[in-house]
């Protein structure tokens with residue numbers, strides 16, 4: 001695919017970011033592009049708002065899987081792109097527009113340059129939440145074409161274009177979303193003694209839970225507890241009856257998430273007594289760690305050398321990815337693709353360099369070729 005075509009696809013997708021399991025326009029766009037390149041060797045299936053494509057090999061002995069994600073984030077874009085999001089309050093701030101474009105580019109390359117094995121490309125919805133990987137894996141469509149090995153990429157804003165990065169073993173953390181609803185008693189701002197102020201409770205709760213990580217978890221066992229959103233009250237001169245905190249828990253070991261949840265719940269019980277309120281805890285979506293299989297990372301490193309792409313050994317990251325569930329069941333790996341953006345993932349000004357699309361496709365097709373020969 002020509003660079004201008006890839007750039008156009010990325011820009012089209014960038015304009016229509018949709019949240020998890022709402023990727024209706026995105027799915028239609030992806031399907032249209034696939035139809036344009038389809039031959040008799042290509043089969044397509046829809047699953048919810050996702051898409052699965054199978055390209056039959058010349059003499060297959062295995063199915064090679066490649067997965068990309070499709071959803072955007074509830075973030076208001078602040079780039080000055082001419083092709084910025086047309087969906088108010090939604091943005092492709094995690095590079096899924098790049099991931100899908102690379103998958104389409106790789107698909108066309110495989111259709112035009114047939115390999116021995118079957119290739120299945122998965123366009124998976126809802127990576128940012130509530131998690132599309134697990135339900136997709138239990139679908140009939142996935143089971144019918146279940147890959148024998150699988151890999152995926154994620155853009156890396158801090159790495160230069162022309163580079164990739166990965167590591168054997170643990171790459172990404174275990175995660176759990178966190179939603180807390182506080183209900184107390186509202187009232188007039190001038191009569192605090194007659195109320196149960198949920199702004200004060202929620203503010204104090206945020207400070208208190210910092211001690212879970214700093215004093216409750218072995219410093220050698222890394223963990224993160226972030227509250228990313230806080231809401232309470234309605235007006236400046238009334239005491240808030242309700243508050244809501246939204247956040248995420250990240251750990252390097254699956255067991256540590258349970259320890260954190262236990263400590264958090266004991267703080268919740270204390271706050272319910274101290275503030276005479278009720279607090280409901282909901283853990284939303286939970287993702288299993290991304291654990292790369294050694295032999296596949298080794299194969300990837302060699303494939304990158306041959307493709308002329310610079311490989312860096314990665315560090316573990318506290319990011320989460322529901323691709324971890326696929327790697328729990330199917331051998332494979334995930335890697336970072338350098339896109340050189342001055343702004344990071346989930347930033348409203350994320351601006352990955354489009355030249356990296358070509359590198360991404362080269363990395364993916366080279367890896368598929370190497371997997372087919374292995």
Ligand SMILES: CC(=O)N[C@@H](CCC[C@H](N)C(=O)O)C(=O)O
Nearest residue numbers: 128129175176177248319320321
């Ligand atoms: C790569 C990346 O940024 N992934 C997301 C996954 C989010 C999972 C879930 N919504 C949570 O926040 O726990 C991330 O934020 O790491």
